[in-house]
């Protein structure tokens with residue numbers, strides 16, 4: 166006999182409650198996406214919901230924004246997109262390079278140290294983002310030299326580290342010391358054993374961490390809002406600046422594109438974490 | 446005289462902080478022999494094996510391989526094959542890749558690797574599984590692959606830590622025979638850790654009984670079984686009874702109420718422990734008024750043999766009789782116990 170999680174008698178009420186909650190949850194989380202997607206197909210200049218006529222004109226406008234020079238704004242959408250991608254790439258690579266050895270060391274160290282360090286790296290998650298932005302701004306302004314792109318990349322690294330570390334740590338969990346020792350007993354130096362055995366087995370966790378870092382950095386707004394300059398801003402900042410005075414439906418079309426890419430990446434992460442997917 | 450000592454463990458001690466795992470281990474392991482380290486859980490078997498493999502450094506003492514000190518050689522340069530309790534096969538590699546891993550590290554050519562893998566798969570009688578994923582193997586097959594992987598590098602020493610403990614009884618029995626056959630075929634000096642004394646008796650040329658971090662006895666299985674060196678060994682090996690008794694006034698042993706015709710080198714009147722195996726005790730029916738009788742408190746017929754628990758004075762004695770024995774004893778029967786003096790060992794009571 167199958168034992169259900171929910172009692173069968175009176176299951177009607179339970180099931181109703183669960184369905185109701187699920188519907189509310191899905192609505193709340195997907196409503197913005199639905200609204201933005203519908204609006205991006207609107208034919209009208211005025212952003213009122215629901216739109217009365219539909220067209221692809223905003224998508225055409227986005228294409229034009231990307232292809233034609235726009236001398237009016239200091240930072241064009243092309244520059245912002247490039248900065249965003251470069252920052253996201255740097256954040257992704259650096260946070261992973263930091264977290265793989267860190268996760269290895271923590272997983273092989275004693276429990277207390279491991280839990281303490283995990284807590285330490287989780288702190289950026291609990292700080293209010295505005296405060297974090299102010300803090301990074303103060304630090305950056307007090308420096309005597311120009312940080313360049315690192316002005317935005319460093320705060321992003323702080324923000325993504327907990328996610329990347331967690332993924333790497335849980336990937337390390339299943340890798341026993343014995344399997345490393347087996348490689349060593351067969352003649353591999355300790356470093357070689359890590360390269361041949363530990364890293365391949367961590368692969369899914371590493372990839373999940375990489376994609377998390379990419380998405381979080383690419384979409385980050387609050388902290389970046391404090392850090393951006395006239396010469397250096399990201400796509401979310403550009404989109405905000407386009408909509409702050411009046412809503413520009415072209416940004417909605419752009420958002421839809423970003424959402425599609427993000428969803429694809431999230432599904433990929435989900436597959437990787439469940440251990441089913443395999444990128445290479 | 447040319448000694449044939451392959452590995453010489455000299456006065457090795459190991460402590461983990463306040464915990465002493467091994468004290469003063471001295472062992473000589475003969476070339477080509479099969480040595481079993483046997484002892485109860487926590488006695489330091491794994492620690493000793495890991496010291497031999499180089500994964501732990503001894504706190505004191507040293508290891509000599511063919512007379513050369515190897516204490517400072519790191520584990521990956523020792524060239525010892527090891528089979529771990531968890532087997533530790535590489536799950537992201539195929540069976541062939543697992544077996545060839547050590548050869549790849551030794552920069553063997555692709556052809557050499559392929560031939561050696563083929564040879565080993567034939568030896569372990571699984572010629573068709575080279576391209577299978579490790580996860581697609583049964584427990585027994587994994588076991589064989591782990592053994593083949595360790596043997597592929599032609600190890601100087603073959604080390605195994607309870608490799609069969611995860612298998613069910615029948616498979617374990619088959620693998621023991623297999624293991625012994627492989628070891629003899631390759632003639633490799635082997636050290637196997639186990640807490641299963643049947644397994645140790647079956648496999649070993651030399652049995653090393655460890656307890657409390659010390660070598661209690663190192664001898665052939667038969668002599669460990671027949672002449673246990675002390676009551677710890679006697680207690681651990683086989684289904685032995687340890688009977689508390691004393692030496693009589695005439696210097697003879699008193700056992701189960703009778704004087705045993707056997708000289709003992711303990712003073713008259715001292716308390717001693719006597720180790721006597723269940724199968725070396727025989728029972729006879731006793732009269733109700735007979736002194737020195739015990740009472741059967743448990744009886745069972747296991748097919749191959751019969752077993753009784755006899756309450757004698759305040760001790761319970763396990764007695765085993767062959768299935769062909771005519772006499773049946775029931776719970777509650779009064780019995781006398783007799784033993785063959787040649788089959789008992791006497792130790793001073795601790």
Ligand SMILES: Nc1ncnc2c1ncn2[C@@H]1O[C@H](COP(=O)(O)OP(=O)(O)OP(=O)(O)O)[C@@H](O)[C@H]1O
Pocket residue numbers: 461464465466484485486487488489490491492493640
């Ligand atoms: N890394 C370690 N740190 C601290 N103590 C340890 C360590 N490894 C082993 N010990 C201790 O050393 C003693 C011997 O351990 P060992 O693992 O050698 O026992 P064992 O005979 O293999 O036992 P089992 O049959 O349960 O595997 C134990 O008391 C154990 O707690």
Ligand SMILES: [Mg+2]
Pocket residue numbers: 490491492
């Ligand atoms: Mg052990």
